[in-house]
Amino acid sequence: MRNSLYVIGLSFAIISCGSQKSVQKSAVTPKPSPTKVTTPAKPQTPTRPNAVIKHEGQNEFFKVNLANAANNDNTISYGSIVSANPQGYRVVKTYFPALAQNFRQKYIILHYTALDDDKSVMVLTQQGVSAHYLVNDLGDRDIYQLVDENKRSYHAGVSSWRTDKMLNDTSIGIEIVNSGYTTDSSGYRIFPDFDDEQIKKVAALVKDIATRYMIPATNILGHSDIAPTRKQDPGPKFPWKKLYDEYQIGMWYDEPVKQSFYSQIIPEEFGLQMTNAQFIFKYQTALKMLGYGLEPSGTYDDATKKTIEAFQYHFRPANYDGVMDAETWAILQALNQKYPAK
Numbered sequence: 001m002r003n004s005l006y007v008i009g010l011s012f013a014i015i016s017c018g019s020q021k022s023v024q025k026s027a028v029t030p031k032p033s034p035t036k037v038t039t040p041a042k043p044q045t046p047t048r049p050n051a052v053i054k055h056e057g058q059n060e061f062f063k064v065n066l067a068n069a070a071n072n073d074n075t076i077s078y079g080s081i082v083s084a085n086p087q088g089y090r091v092v093k094t095y096f097p098a099l100a101q102n103f104r105q106k107y108i109i110l111h112y113t114a115l116d117d118d119k120s121v122m123v124l125t126q127q128g129v130s131a132h133y134l135v136n137d138l139g140d141r142d143i144y145q146l147v148d149e150n151k152r153s154y155h156a157g158v159s160s161w162r163t164d165k166m167l168n169d170t171s172i173g174i175e176i177v178n179s180g181y182t183t184d185s186s187g188y189r190i191f192p193d194f195d196d197e198q199i200k201k202v203a204a205l206v207k208d209i210a211t212r213y214m215i216p217a218t219n220i221l222g223h224s225d226i227a228p229t230r231k232q233d234p235g236p237k238f239p240w241k242k243l244y245d246e247y248q249i250g251m252w253y254d255e256p257v258k259q260s261f262y263s264q265i266i267p268e269e270f271g272l273q274m275t276n277a278q279f280i281f282k283y284q285t286a287l288k289m290l291g292y293g294l295e296p297s298g299t300y301d302d303a304t305k306k307t308i309e310a311f312q313y314h315f316r317p318a319n320y321d322g323v324m325d326a327e328t329w330a331i332l333q334a335l336n337q338k339y340p341a342k
């Protein structure tokens with residue numbers, strides 16, 4: 001009984017999905033007299049390649065892209081297919097994979113370790129924090145993988161960007177060995193340079209990950225972008241512009257657009273409105289629109305200062321004092337125009 005119900009249910013499912021097989025079957029009807037037979041038009045079933053599942057030892061792999069890349073839906077599997085093994089039953093992949101799926105990996109988050117190579121490895125592998133990748137500064141060609149890309153690593157902490165929160169769930173974390181900042185007598189943070197060879201490694205790694213998961217420019221960020229009140233890494237010495245110019249990685253503004261916004265600012269008036277609640281509300285809203293987790297209040301508070309600072313680390317690294325000056329404001333507007341939230 002159960003079996004026949006199953007068969008009925010299955011054939012219903014096949015028919016309701018408009019399978020070519022079921023239509024052909026119904027087309028085999030008794031032939032009418034010698035009159036001309038017109039073959040029914042083939043149904044418009046979406047064409048899709050058969051799933052090719054490769055086997056390697058106990059592991060199964062699937063590496064075919066079946067979906068529409070323009071929708072950011074994708075069905076490439078880069079690792080082994082992880083499956084259940086229920087006792088007494090068989091998990092079969094006859095209908096694998098369904099088209100309606102996408103990647104969990106939506107972001108790439110860059111960090112610096114503020115530790116040397118050995119300590120970075122020790123802390124990121126033996127303690128409560130981790131990253132998917134660690135980029136050393138030893139001048140070799142090695143990049144250390146610490147966590148499977150399909151799993152969460154613990155690098156972002158409390159974080160947000162646009163409508164997403166807690167980005168450990170949806171990001172690939174990359175730690176870069178760098179000693180981190182020191183503070184001068186006035187409290188200003190001084191950041192050390194990154195090694196050129198190390199940056200080339202980072203660029204190649206980010207490019208590879210971003211291409212495979214189709215991660216948009218707006219989602220390639222620093223830790224300070226997604227946690228501006230808590231974090232400063234990778235800091236103002238991280239060469240975001242170089243990565244944009246030379247590798248087409250991440251966001252950067254167009255200079256003429258920035259200049260156009262800049263030329264609309266009248267210095268005398270701008271100086272006066274710096275403390276104006278309406279203007280503060282306006283730029284807080286613009287920061288939030290770009291992606292920063294800042295709630296507009298009209299008050300220049302600590303969170304606002306730190307968010308401006310984080311913005312400057314990324315987009316105006318020559319001066320990161322946390323003040324919304326005319327150039328910072330022009331760059332922010334140019335970025336919002338270029339990368340509008342959907």
Ligand SMILES: [Zn+2]
Pocket residue numbers: 110111112155223231233
């Ligand atoms: Zn970090």
